[in-house]
Amino acid sequence: MKILRRLGISALALGLGAPFAGSPLRTQQRGLDLDSIARAIDEGSDHVSARQLAEWIRDRRPGLRVIDVRSPAEFHAGAIPTAENVPIDQLAKLRFAPGQMIVLYSQEGAHAGQAWVMLRSLGVTHAVFVPGGLADWREEVLSPLLSANASPAERARIAELSHYFGGSPRIGGGQEGEVAATAQIGRGSRRRGC
Amino acid sequence: MAFGWALECAGLGDPPKLAGQFYLRDFTVLKVMLSAMLTAMLGVFWGGRLGLFDPGTFYVPETYLLPQLVGGLVFGLGFVLSGLCPGTSCVALASGRIEGAATMLGLFAGVLLVGLAFPAIEPLYRSTPYGPLTLQRLTGLPYGVVVALVTLVAVSILAWVAKWEARR
Numbered sequence: 113m114k115i116l117r118r119l120g121i122s123a124l125a126l127g128l129g130a131p132f133a134g135s136p137l138r139t140q141q142r143g144l145d146l147d148s149i150a151r152a153i154d155e156g157s158d159h160v161s162a163r164q165l166a167e168w169i170r171d172r173r174p175g176l177r178v179i180d181v182r183s184p185a186e187f188h189a190g191a192i193p194t195a196e197n198v199p200i201d202q203l204a205k206l207r208f209a210p211g212q213m214i215v216l217y218s219q220e221g222a223h224a225g226q227a228w229v230m231l232r233s234l235g236v237t238h239a240v241f242v243p244g245g246l247a248d249w250r251e252e253v254l255s256p257l258l259s260a261n262a263s264p265a266e267r268a269r270i271a272e273l274s275h276y277f278g279g280s281p282r283i284g285g286g287q288e289g290e291v292a293a294t295a296q297i298g299r300g301s302r303r304r305g306c
Numbered sequence: 307m308a309f310g311w312a313l314e315c316a317g318l319g320d321p322p323k324l325a326g327q328f329y330l331r332d333f334t335v336l337k338v339m340l341s342a343m344l345t346a347m348l349g350v351f352w353g354g355r356l357g358l359f360d361p362g363t364f365y366v367p368e369t370y371l372l373p374q375l376v377g378g379l380v381f382g383l384g385f386v387l388s389g390l391c392p393g394t395s396c397v398a399l400a401s402g403r404i405e406g407a408a409t410m411l412g413l414f415a416g417v418l419l420v421g422l423a424f425p426a427i428e429p430l431y432r433s434t435p436y437g438p439l440t441l442q443r444l445t446g447l448p449y450g451v452v453v454a455l456v457t458l459v460a461v462s463i464l465a466w467v468a469k470w471e472a473r474r
Contacts, residue, residue, distance in 0.1 A: 116468065120461050126348045127457020131450035136354025137362040147437070 144233050158228060160240045162248040163256075163273065165215055169194050170276050175211045179203075181218050181227045182246075192217060192249055193277065200227055204234060214239035221245040254279030310397050313338075319397040321389025321405050328386045333467045340460045351453050366438035373431050384412065 152158040160168075168176050169192070178195040180187050187197040198206055200223060208214060214231065216239060218224040224241035231239045242248060251257075256274050258267045258281045271281045316338045317323055326332030354361040385391050388409040390398055395413065398406030424431070442452045 120465060123344050123348060123457060124461050126352060127344075127461070128454050130348075130351055130453035130457070131448065133352075133355050133450055135449060136351050137360065137449070 144229075148237070149229070149232055158240060159225075159243045160215060162242050162244060162252045163270075165192070165217075165242055166249075166253040166273050166277060168213075168215075170273065173213065175209075175213050176215065177208075177212045178215045178217070179227075181216055181223050186219065190246070192246065200230070203227055203230055208236050208238075210238070212238060215242065216240070217242040217249070218245045220247050253277055256281050257284045258282065259284045309393070310400060313394055313397045314401060318394045319401050319403065319406070321398065321403070323389075324391070324394060325386055325389040328382075333471070337464060337467060340464055344457060344460045347453060347456060351449070366440060369436040369439040370432065371434040371436060373433060376430070384409075384416075388412065 149158075165178070169178070176194075178192055180191050180195045180197045181200050181203065182197070183199055184197055187195075191197070195217070208231075214236065216224040216227045216231070218227070221241065221243045222245075224245060225243070228239055228241045244251070253274060254277060256270050256279070258270060262270075267281075274281045313319065317334055318338060323332050323334055327335040350361050350364070353359055381391075388395070388405060390405060390409040392410075392413055395406045395409035399410060400406070420427070441447075441456070442449050445452065447455075
């Protein structure tokens with residue numbers, strides 16, 4: 113009976129001490145949770161449009177943290193306002209608070225998407241990336257095309273957002289004008305690289 | 307060998323003793339199961355914490371809710387009918403009980419039957435999958451807190467059983 117009691121008490125002590133002992137998992141949250149990644153990609157909760165990001169920045173969304181994963185030289189040549197520059201090779205060293213919403217972007221989105229997977233492998237689930245990158249930012253926020261088909265309210269909303277960031281909307285005609293303008297912009301602002 | 311030896315020591319090669327658990331006459335099975343779970347859980351947690359191994363690499367069986375409920379019911383029925391489970395049937399046979407041989411025969415017959423019927427029951431077999439479900443994933447609580455809660459519950463039940471046995 114005595115030994116039983118002793119065993120019970122030691123089990124209790126070990127068990128009740130567990131919450132204060134920290135995690136026994138050495139590989140905590142490292143390694144990829146492929147199911148959740150596939151689900152996020154499927155649902156589209158892995159990315160955010162440039163225009164949505166612009167609204168978040170304008171509305172000062174709490175905990176928003178915009179990260180430019182390009183090289184410092186590219187960053188200084190022009191970046192999204194409020195962004196901080198963390199080149200891809202520095203990303204793993206970063207610390208992320210739980211309440212933060214991390215938005216990654218690169219020149220055209222590919223590197224940001226890869227950075228998103230890197231953060232996922234580090235256990236950071238509150239991150240998204242801008243698929244079109246800075247190129248999308250320029251096209252959709254700085255010089256958005258105000259389509260003639262859009263409602264006046266919608267056009268005013270887009271124009272206002274653009275003006276907020278110092279951009280100027282382009283006035284588009286009907287369908288054909290839109291396509292032509294987009295093609296032109298495509299040649300102008302998109303460049304090779306990510 | 308050590309597993310069988312421990313089972314025999316606990317008296318789990320004895321069918322009436324095992325069946326007694328289902329009639330709440332004998333709590334040996336509950337005591338053995340709870341103390342084994344407690345030992346394993348604390349061992350995994352503290353062993354990992356002290357750096358002896360990494361619990362994150364341990365295999366956790368996947369949960370398929372419906373088929374495992376059905377399987378558990380069939381298993382329990384066989385358990386109370388024969389008074390033995392697969393592990394203890396080997397122990398019982400080793401200590402010369404004929405019930406052990408009968409149970410093992412039934413065990414292999416059941417395995418064969420399920421294997422033959424598998425194409426027909428495969429949809430059920432793969433239904434309601436939840437992946438490797440653990441208490442901390444289910445409750446969202448930290449690992450250490452789950453360990454403390456399970457310890458508290460298990461030790462309380464063991465203490466209560468000990469008191470109940472002493473009263474009899």
